[in-house]
Amino acid sequence: MQVRVTSIESPFRFLAALALLPGLAGCFASSGGESSSDGGQPGSRLRVALAFPPAENFSPYGADATLLSRLGVTEGLTALDANGGATPALAQSWRREDDRTWQFTLRDAAFQDGTDVTPKAVADALTRATQAKPAPAALAGVTLDAEADGSRRIRITTATADPVLPMRLSSPGLAILSPKAYGKGNPDPVGTATGPFEITEVNGGGSATLDRFDDYWGGRAQASGIDARFVKDGTARANAVRTGDVDIAEAIPVAQAATLDKATLKEAGTTRTTSLQLNTESGPFKDPKLRAAAREAVDSSAIVKGVFEGYADPGAGIYGPAVTWAESKRVKPAGRADAARPDGTRITLATYDNRPELPEVAQVVQQQLQKAGFQVKLEVREYSRLESDALAGKFDAFIGARNSLLDTGDPVGILAGDYSCDGGYNLALLCDKNVDRAVKKADGTDGTGERQDAAMAAEAEILGTDAVVPLAHQQIIAGVSTEVRGVILDPYERTLVGAGTRR
Template sequence: MSTPTAPAASPARRRPRLGAALLCALLTTLAACSSAGPAPSGVAVPDGELRIAFQFAPRSGYALDTDDAFVLSQIGSAETLVVAGPDGTAEPALAASWARVDPLTWRFELRPGVRFHDGSAVDAAAVVTALRWVTGVAAPPRALKGTGLIMAADGAAAVRITTAKPDPILPLRLTSPNTAILAPAAYTGSGPPQVLGTGTGPMRLTATDGTQSVTLERNDAYWGGRPALAKVIGTFVPDPSARALSFRAGDVDIAQGLPEPAVLELSGTPGVDVQTVPAPRTVSLFMNQSAAPFSDIRVRQAVQKAIDRTALAEQALAGAAVAASELFGPAVPWGSAEPPAPPDVAAARALLAQSGYGPDNPLSVRLWTYPNRPELPVLATAVQAMLKAAGIDTQIRVADYSTQEAEVLGGRYDLFILSRSYLTDVPDAAGVLSSDYTCAGSYNLDRYCSPQFDGIVAGLPGASDTAARQKIFRAAAARLVADATGVPLVHSQENAAARNVIGFRADPDGKRLVTAQLAKTG
């Protein structure tokens, strides 16, 4: 499961049809390629039942320390102390407020009167039990790794959390679905917490069928107001074409992650609301700087100038992505919405000549990627053609990511196209900047090392102000562009379709779908 962790979704927008003309010509079976307006608002059906085709299925028995926590969050069963707002700041959820007591200690006041689905109270003891479990597992979730959290009740309605070192973004860490608070009864067994009937969300999880389906019923005592839906039946459908087929057939009311042809078709269907939102994920071309030829910045700059990123987004991917000018895109408030610089093949050839490459000494490199995300081989083929026009020959290899990871991490590759979520579970970019681009970064695929860049990132541990942190993120991204550290190609987008539904909004961070406001109409 991909783990998007951006701030809460920005307003959903209808996908720009950048490549629509081409697709319309190909999709001859469609009646039309015009875009319908948003579905009518409708009137909520009292005690309605909703059916949803989810993109990702649970893989670990709904264990909170795994990505299955995102499923529990999406279906409206489990909740965290804090949620992330659209601007990337922390907002109250099960915690009504919080304050930093000293550099290592935070105090969280709990929302009064909240009860778990089993009727027990959400008090300090219950929160401590839940957080101690998730921080005590053998491999703590990414959002909490290395924090050294120590939890203690401060009366019945507050919790003190101490970190091993000053952590200005602890409230944002607690937005991770892995930190969801379940009832004490969930933790009485020896295995993962029991998720049936132990959450706090608008819907109570009543039945699961492995990786096939879930059934939820309304939590009438929900602290956020009585939910509009009486029941939700969710099915997990990993194949995007099958999700689209299920939606077309009317078997489900909402379908996530549809293939681009289906998005185009459904966008022209009256009564269907197709939403597309930018996702905090960038597909980048990584260049191994630890060896020739990409240890030479001129060669890296030549690759930068040879690639037409706008064409990749609008033509190769038919408008299913946004051309990237830098690492961070429109999914986050500090990301760039500026278009990338246009390609300059002549300048690319000149830079290669300065580096000693040309007709008498042609440059030939390996370009690797993986098929797990279907857009990656498509991009690899397009990039290969663009580099050839500039005088760089590439040999493409498409293989499962797991078979290539050791070689890529070890610097035994030339070019690698990778899709990467740049928020890594927390709506803050410090983690990915540190792990992927600092000299000591554990996932530094580019083998990039810049004292200037490390100096920029070094200011993050002491920056608690959101605006100050986002200023550092922007400066770091600009430094990567200046140093020709890889080539961000496109920013991904997430989509979903709904029919006869109100209160629905596609969420790129994969945390919210079923809410108290979601309702069936008609």
């Protein structure tokens, strides 16, 4: 198979042009109803509009890993079930040999380049992931060694006990690619993955063509392929669904949902929470009493009603209703400071516009804080121009959306990364000994139920500092043609199309 890669001078110019169109008429060629070239069953192609273009040339280690997963290209040894537990994928079973060692038995499967999925190939792929710079988020703080163990098994040993390793290996950033993928630079997933669809053509940051992988271990996909377009503008995605130019459009903005026929709207809860992060290291919110004042000023129900128009739940904690076990185990925060009077305290509140609802959320929060007595300057930028300043503590407050179970499915992972002294994504710059102690205890806890209990105890410690104010637990809104069946809207936002998705 030949793969053609077409470069364009500026993918962002292409996306900007699309954003000016009322729809995407003519962008997608119709190719439904044709038989596959090997005489297999007929299957229409799916026309899919995605919100974010590949940012790293489809590298499987960074943000693009989820993009590959959502298009049905890549897979890991495991996947996550509806309750966040590990379920078989390329590994059909596993067992724990001791605290640090696990043995995984592989199923019979093939890579898209025609070679077999072997223990050596899997071990080499995982070893490459451990050597990636930066390392995939799922491997943060984890050292592991993978080696082949006979003809169908692989043994993985971690430097310290890792009770959630099977969940960790479900991460899109730990997808298994064939040896051919690993040359110079980032691994190339084009024609080297294991999923039901393989990439056959990439057009810069504007589009990609995928064909059905006929030897997929889970059975031949019902669609013959996917024509994917990356369309940043949410209005353009909604218009494309309304005019029939696409079959599936992800991330329909709340403001556009009312413009679509209800029969084309699909909703599902997610583990994504929109939160207000308060800078605990410097500035006014170093004072816990002013943080308490900010928390008391925020009315999350007004945000859910006014901004999300009901397509969200009021902020209850770091984990929301889509984390099915969280509410029954939630612990009430203790030891919160008494609120002080803001008395005109000046603060800078920042957010990003990649998610169209966030600037609206920020405006509502700005008004609520001002009503409480703060003076609030609002700053909105594109995310890539904002992240470094936010992590450096250059803002007093920050509003962002974070999927609490995206990287590993382990509830403790986001606590360590976002709220511990050594956390790599600690936007609140929180460094609290009680929080670190609770997170460390949770991280060392074995057993699913016991680990969940420990995670909720750590959540209570974090919320007790008022470093974070949960605002809303978001829902997925997708536009789906009434002719399409089998779209997969999972709470972790890792999937969209699969072998059973069809038109």
